[in-house]
Structures are given as C-alpha cells and as structure tokens.
Amino acid sequence: MSLLDREMPDVVMTSDNLRTRKFPLVANLLVAVAALVVSAAVVLGTGIGNWVLVLVLGGVFYLVGLNFAAGRVEGKRAARNRMWQALIYTACLLAILPLASVVWTLVSKGVARLDGDFFGSSMNNIGARDAGGGAYHAIIGTLEQVGIAALIAIPLGVLGAIYLVEYGRGKFAGTVRFFVDVMTGIPSIVAGLFVLSFWVLIVSPWFNDGQPQYSGFAASLALTVLMLPTIVRSTEEMLRLVPGPLREGSYALGVPQWKTILKVVLPTAAPGIVTGVMLAIARAAGETAPVLLVAGGLTRINFDPFDGGQASLALYVYQQAGDASKFAPDRAWTAALTLVAIVLILTIGAKLLARRNKLTR
CATH class of the missing domain: 1.10.3720.10 (MetI-like)
Incomplete structure (x- = not known):
C-alpha cells in the first residue's frame, strides 16, 4: 500500500448521501386549503369583502404558510426557492385568467348566430x-x-x-x-x-x-x-x-x-x-x-x-x-x-x- 493510499481514507458515496428531504405535494395542498379556510374566516366572518378578497388574502396566507412549512422540511434556501416558484406560477395564472375569461365570454355569446x-x-x-x-x-x-x-x-x-x-x-x-x-x-x-x-x-x-x-x-x-x-x-x-x-x-x-x-x-x-x-x-x-x-x-x-x-x-x-x-x-x-x-x-x-x-x- 502506498503512502497516498494510507493517508486518504476511503469515501463511499451512496444514494443516501445525495438524497434530500422533499416537501410532499399533499402537504402543499393542505397548506393551500388551510390558507383559503383562514382567509374565508377572516374576510367573510368580519364582512370586509367578498370571494375576490378571500382569494387574494388566501394567496398571501399560502405563501407565508408555504415558506414556514417548507422551511421546516427542506430548509430555508429551498423554501425561498419554492415560494418564488409559487409567485411565478401565480403571476402566470393571473395573466392567463383575463384572456381565458375574454375567450370564454366571446365563444359562449358568439355561437348564438353562427348560421348560414x-x-x-x-x-x-x-x-x-x-x-x-x-x-x-x-x-x-x-x-x-x-x-x-x-x-x-x-x-x-x-x-x-x-x-x-x-x-x-x-x-x-x-x-x-x-x-x-x-x-x-x-x-x-x-x-x-x-x-x-x-x-x-x-x-x-x-x-x-x-x-x-x-x-x-x-x-x-x-x-x-x-x-x-x-x-x-x-x-x-x-x-x-x-x-x-x-x-x-x-x-x-x-x-x-x-x-x-x-x-x-x-x-x-x-x-x-x-x-x-x-x-x-x-x-x-x-x-x-x-x-x-x-x-x-x-x-x-x-x-x-x-x-x-x-x-x-x-x-x-x-x-x-x-x-x-x-x-x-x-x-x-x-x-x-x-x-x-x-x-x-x-x-x-x-x-x-x-x-x-x-x-x-
């Protein structure tokens, strides 16, 4: 055995060393449901708004809850990444919703006279x-x-x-x-x-x-x-x-x-x-x-x-x-x-x- 072999200990990399804890999808959905429930209780219970405010406030509660829950499981760095990913998806959804609404309204009301x-x-x-x-x-x-x-x-x-x-x-x-x-x-x-x-x-x-x-x-x-x-x-x-x-x-x-x-x-x-x-x-x-x-x-x-x-x-x-x-x-x-x-x-x-x-x- 050479001197290099005696001084360098054997390091065995297994899949367990590369595996990290993931925040499950079920937990993500539970956080979203809990956020909506809390938002509905606050908004409708106090009578300060309607379902639109429930969705907006629920989105805020969801991001806060996701950051906290994912941080306990995956760590703060992964939690921040997941939170920003959720923000990007939300922005994309908000951009698509008006377009989808216009298309749906146009098609639903425009078929009335589609005739020869x-x-x-x-x-x-x-x-x-x-x-x-x-x-x-x-x-x-x-x-x-x-x-x-x-x-x-x-x-x-x-x-x-x-x-x-x-x-x-x-x-x-x-x-x-x-x-x-x-x-x-x-x-x-x-x-x-x-x-x-x-x-x-x-x-x-x-x-x-x-x-x-x-x-x-x-x-x-x-x-x-x-x-x-x-x-x-x-x-x-x-x-x-x-x-x-x-x-x-x-x-x-x-x-x-x-x-x-x-x-x-x-x-x-x-x-x-x-x-x-x-x-x-x-x-x-x-x-x-x-x-x-x-x-x-x-x-x-x-x-x-x-x-x-x-x-x-x-x-x-x-x-x-x-x-x-x-x-x-x-x-x-x-x-x-x-x-x-x-x-x-x-x-x-x-x-x-x-x-x-x-x-x-």
Missing part, C-alpha cells in the same frame, strides 16, 4: 324587428381593406427596416427612427382624419366628377398608416438579432450585400418578422374609427373597394352593439367571434408558412 344566414347575407333592408341579417358585407370589407393595407404596408415596412439596420447612418436614419416612434403611438382616429382630409376630400374628387367619395381603399390607406410603424419596429428588432458572423461569412465568400440580406438575413429573421406583421394586421382588422370616417359603413354588399363605401367587422360590431334592436347584441357577439377567428386563422397560417420555409432551407 349570418355569413351569407347583409344588413340591407333589415329592420329593428327582423331577426335575420348577417355580416357578409362586413366580412368582405374587412378582408379587402386589410388585404390592400397589408399589400402596401408590408413591403414598405420591411424595406424601411432593412434600410435602418443595414444601410441607415447619420441624421436621416435618426430622423426616420424618430418619426416611426412617433407614429407608433398615433391614435387611429388621427390616421382616419388624415386620409379623410387628403384622399377623400382632395384626391378622390379628381376621379369622381369633382365629388368626394368614400371607399374601402381610403380605409385601407388609413390602416396602412397604422400598420407601418408596427411592421418597421418589429422587423428592425428582428433584423438586429441576426448574428453578425452570418453576414460576415457571406461577405467573406464574395456575396454582395443585397444578396446577403435576401438569402441570409431575411430568412433567419422571418419567424419574428411574420409575428410583427400579424400583430399589425390584427390591429388593423380591429380598427373602427378610420373605417367609419373614410368608408362610411354601408349595410349592403360592395365588392369594389375603389367605388363607394364599405363596412368592416369592427365597425359592424360597433354599430350592432349600439343598436336598439333586441337581435343586435347576438349579431355583435358573433361578428366579434368571426373577427377573432379570421385573425387567428391568418396568424396560424402565416406561422406554419414561415416554419415550413425555415425547415425546407
């Missing part, structure tokens, strides 16, 4: 006592107005972001960023007033025998003004996240800058760009004021966005929600559900398309 008549007819010649009527004209208007706005805003927004990230230097780029930031917070009614004063009152008379004309295209221009800053800012942030070595590797191979942007930078940032574009489209689809100002909001079907007024689903919801007819609220809820479903379908389709393009490269 709602999707196949308009509100033309529908009186206050008529149970029929639908949103076909509003669906057509929304799809055309948002589609035209997307065709204008997406190329301009993406190209503007490419300029700011890849080429923009000096005062002009700083000025562009400043105005993009200002436009991000512009109220939608201001965009509608701008298009009303410029396009409807000044430009449209040139094509309509001197008379101003409302149109779905005017609404698309107003929606474009609202979509542009969102697309520019989101695309700019996504392009900045593309690693620099990707560009440098492309330049080292002799690829010109425009082709590097087209073949390397944009495909890498495509998922994030798609997310920003869909956020802009969702905002545009839900705008009411610009459509009301420059499109008029007709009750009949109009497939031509360049000739005559149009409605939209958001404007349709606004009109039906303020209608005195007892049948109007059901139409408003179903139209709101339809609008959310359209945006959801477009978002899922865009995400799947971006994912497919990424996987095929």
Whole structure:
C-alpha cells in the first residue's frame, strides 16, 4: 500500500448521501386549503369583502404558510426557492385568467348566430324587428381593406427596416427612427382624419366628377398608416438579432450585400418578422374609427373597394352593439367571434408558412 493510499481514507458515496428531504405535494395542498379556510374566516366572518378578497388574502396566507412549512422540511434556501416558484406560477395564472375569461365570454355569446344566414347575407333592408341579417358585407370589407393595407404596408415596412439596420447612418436614419416612434403611438382616429382630409376630400374628387367619395381603399390607406410603424419596429428588432458572423461569412465568400440580406438575413429573421406583421394586421382588422370616417359603413354588399363605401367587422360590431334592436347584441357577439377567428386563422397560417420555409432551407 502506498503512502497516498494510507493517508486518504476511503469515501463511499451512496444514494443516501445525495438524497434530500422533499416537501410532499399533499402537504402543499393542505397548506393551500388551510390558507383559503383562514382567509374565508377572516374576510367573510368580519364582512370586509367578498370571494375576490378571500382569494387574494388566501394567496398571501399560502405563501407565508408555504415558506414556514417548507422551511421546516427542506430548509430555508429551498423554501425561498419554492415560494418564488409559487409567485411565478401565480403571476402566470393571473395573466392567463383575463384572456381565458375574454375567450370564454366571446365563444359562449358568439355561437348564438353562427348560421348560414349570418355569413351569407347583409344588413340591407333589415329592420329593428327582423331577426335575420348577417355580416357578409362586413366580412368582405374587412378582408379587402386589410388585404390592400397589408399589400402596401408590408413591403414598405420591411424595406424601411432593412434600410435602418443595414444601410441607415447619420441624421436621416435618426430622423426616420424618430418619426416611426412617433407614429407608433398615433391614435387611429388621427390616421382616419388624415386620409379623410387628403384622399377623400382632395384626391378622390379628381376621379369622381369633382365629388368626394368614400371607399374601402381610403380605409385601407388609413390602416396602412397604422400598420407601418408596427411592421418597421418589429422587423428592425428582428433584423438586429441576426448574428453578425452570418453576414460576415457571406461577405467573406464574395456575396454582395443585397444578396446577403435576401438569402441570409431575411430568412433567419422571418419567424419574428411574420409575428410583427400579424400583430399589425390584427390591429388593423380591429380598427373602427378610420373605417367609419373614410368608408362610411354601408349595410349592403360592395365588392369594389375603389367605388363607394364599405363596412368592416369592427365597425359592424360597433354599430350592432349600439343598436336598439333586441337581435343586435347576438349579431355583435358573433361578428366579434368571426373577427377573432379570421385573425387567428391568418396568424396560424402565416406561422406554419414561415416554419415550413425555415425547415425546407
């Protein structure tokens, strides 16, 4: 036996040395129940609040009790970790609850008019006592107005972001960023007033025998003004996240800058760009004021966005929600559900398309 073997004692590591005491799930549930019981006794017994205060105070009691009980079993360090974990879960639940409540309310009240008549007819010649009527004209208007706005805003927004990230230097780029930031917070009614004063009152008379004309295209221009800053800012942030070595590797191979942007930078940032574009489209689809100002909001079907007024689903919801007819609220809820479903379908389709393009490269 060597001198090293005689001086170093044998240390046998077993699973018992690595095993620590865990706070059981049953005990965790018991702490939660006890916290709710104590909270209910305090709040309801004294009459200082209702079940909302019971839940809030119960959450506080639960965190205090969890910290004390888990500290006796696992130690103070593990107890603090468990308490912060509970806080994170609680914050997540509080963030999800309003969304779940909105979705549940929308679905439960929106199914009342999910029928063929709602999707196949308009509100033309529908009186206050008529149970029929639908949103076909509003669906057509929304799809055309948002589609035209997307065709204008997406190329301009993406190209503007490419300029700011890849080429923009000096005062002009700083000025562009400043105005993009200002436009991000512009109220939608201001965009509608701008298009009303410029396009409807000044430009449209040139094509309509001197008379101003409302149109779905005017609404698309107003929606474009609202979509542009969102697309520019989101695309700019996504392009900045593309690693620099990707560009440098492309330049080292002799690829010109425009082709590097087209073949390397944009495909890498495509998922994030798609997310920003869909956020802009969702905002545009839900705008009411610009459509009301420059499109008029007709009750009949109009497939031509360049000739005559149009409605939209958001404007349709606004009109039906303020209608005195007892049948109007059901139409408003179903139209709101339809609008959310359209945006959801477009978002899922865009995400799947971006994912497919990424996987095929």
